[in-house]
Amino acid sequence: MSRFLPSPPLSIAVLVLWLLLVAEFSAGQLALGIVLAIALPLVAGLLQPERAHFGRTRLILVLLRRVLWDIVLSNIEVARRILGPERALTPTFVWLPLELTNLHAITTLASIITLTPGTVSAELSDDRRHLLIHCFNLADAEALLATIKARYEAPLMEIFQ
Numbered sequence: 001m002s003r004f005l006p007s008p009p010l011s012i013a014v015l016v017l018w019l020l021l022v023a024e025f026s027a028g029q030l031a032l033g034i035v036l037a038i039a040l041p042l043v044a045g046l047l048q049p050e051r052a053h054f055g056r057t058r059l060i061l062v063l064l065r066r067v068l069w070d071i072v073l074s075n076i077e078v079a080r081r082i083l084g085p086e087r088a089l090t091p092t093f094v095w096l097p098l099e100l101t102n103l104h105a106i107t108t109l110a111s112i113i114t115l116t117p118g119t120v121s122a123e124l125s126d127d128r129r130h131l132l133i134h135c136f137n138l139a140d141a142e143a144l145l146a147t148i149k150a151r152y153e154a155p156l157m158e159i160f161q
Helices: 008-022 027-047 059-083 103-115 141-159
Strands: 092-097 119-124 130-135
Touching: 008 027, 059 103, 059 141, 092 141, 103 119, 103 130, 103 141, 130 141
Parallel strands: none
Antiparallel strands: 092 130, 119 130
């Protein structure tokens, strides 16, 4: 079954999106949607360089809550800095050494960093061992890197074992 439908949620999403896009519910559109729902995940599976494997999935909710809280706090901090004097800002690029090796985990970390106001993931090194981060205002690079590693990278290592 997994060879025929490698990702049932993706197949369902493709079918629903197809029916919404064509805005017509007929036997022909349903049949075409089912064909697409089977074919597209199979083709997408061939394009993926590696699959995501989850370890401790219970940590996902903990990490999600942590990220949402950090987004709220970062919004407040960025607003405070924007309203302050411009000369007090110290924008900087910093390289984050990665312990993560799973491409999906690295992508998730880069997304978390970009979603958090004040930081943007700018580049992944060719060897996937360093992530370049742009910081809107950075006083202590070592503290930022330690925070990212403890709050985001460590749980992601356990989630994507």
